[in-house]
Amino acid sequence: MSTRVDVRMNFREVVEACLSSLQSPALEISFTTAWALWNARNETYWDSKVPNVDDICSRAAVLALDFLESGLKGESGMASVSAGDFRWRPPQQGHYKLNVACKCISNSSRMGVGILIRDSLGHVAASMETTILSCGDMLQTNAEVALLAVKFAFDIGLRQLEVELGCAELLKLIQQGSPCLAHIGVIIDDLCGWTPVFQDLSFSFIKKSCNKTAQVLAAEALSSSVLRVWLDDHPNCISLLVQSDCS
Numbered sequence: 001m002s003t004r005v006d007v008r009m010n011f012r013e014v015v016e017a018c019l020s021s022l023q024s025p026a027l028e029i030s031f032t033t034a035w036a037l038w039n040a041r042n043e044t045y046w047d048s049k050v051p052n053v054d055d056i057c058s059r060a061a062v063l064a065l066d067f068l069e070s071g072l073k074g075e076s077g078m079a080s081v082s083a084g085d086f087r088w089r090p091p092q093q094g095h096y097k098l099n100v101a102c103k104c105i106s107n108s109s110r111m112g113v114g115i116l117i118r119d120s121l122g123h124v125a126a127s128m129e130t131t132i133l134s135c136g137d138m139l140q141t142n143a144e145v146a147l148l149a150v151k152f153a154f155d156i157g158l159r160q161l162e163v164e165l166g167c168a169e170l171l172k173l174i175q176q177g178s179p180c181l182a183h184i185g186v187i188i189d190d191l192c193g194w195t196p197v198f199q200d201l202s203f204s205f206i207k208k209s210c211n212k213t214a215q216v217l218a219a220e221a222l223s224s225s226v227l228r229v230w231l232d233d234h235p236n237c238i239s240l241l242v243q244s245d246c247s
Contacts, residue, residue, distance in 0.1 A: 025065055025212070032064040033057060054228050058220060062116065062124050065213035088210045090122045095160040099206065100149045101214035102134075102141060103222060109133050111141065114217025115149045117158065126156055129221035129228040142167040143187040150194050150201070156231060159199040164206035174203050 040051040091097040103112040115128040134141045173188045180188035
């Protein structure tokens with residue numbers, strides 16, 4: 001939100017302040033958050049639901065950045081993204097795509113992790129924001145985060161998964177298969193070990209410019225020490241969570 005916004009302003013003044021001081025993607029995230037807050041207000045008033053503030057903000061950021069990544073800017077006058085290499089693409093029908101990102105803080109071993117899972121229509125099925133302690137080896141950290149993300153997808157009931165990684169070196173090690181003789185071989189072996197557990201599990205590379213939504217989640221994770229998980233109301237997630245609660 002713009003630093004020029006004051007609590008004494010009315011909504012029109014807030015909008016004008018944002019338009020004059022914010023740039024993309026902060027502008028889109030701010031307006032989507034305002035829309036999400038209005039929806040949350042309606043849910044509270046009409047359905048007696050009490051939405052979580054973190055969930056509202058996280059989902060708003062995801063929706064805004066999904067919109068930007070799709071290249072559909074409406075009538076904003078900004079050029080849409082058309083080059084295939086610079087766009088996130090949804091998975092094939094019946095599959096889910098997992099994107100993950102890490103964000104570090106200078107002079108700190110604490111690292112934010114953002115995990116985003118979307119369906120073949122591009123709709124968000126699940127997300128996670130958390131923090132980990134980095135060992136200082138980025139290849140190992142990326143491998144540990146990838147392992148965490150794959151396990152998260154499995155735990156919520158997904159079995160057909162396309163994983164996009166931002167680390168080309170990590171992808172190469174995974175593609176070489178197990179056993180892995182690299183210094184992070186144990187983690188690579190664990191990642192490869194998930195392949196027969198899924199009906200379909202694949203790994204590919206994604207450019208940083210196409211992975212902005214997961215990057216935002218990773219940055220937001222650093223603002224809190226609490227694990228934040230959001231799940232859409234799809235049957236796989238619900239049935240597995242019910243089974244876990246009853247076991």
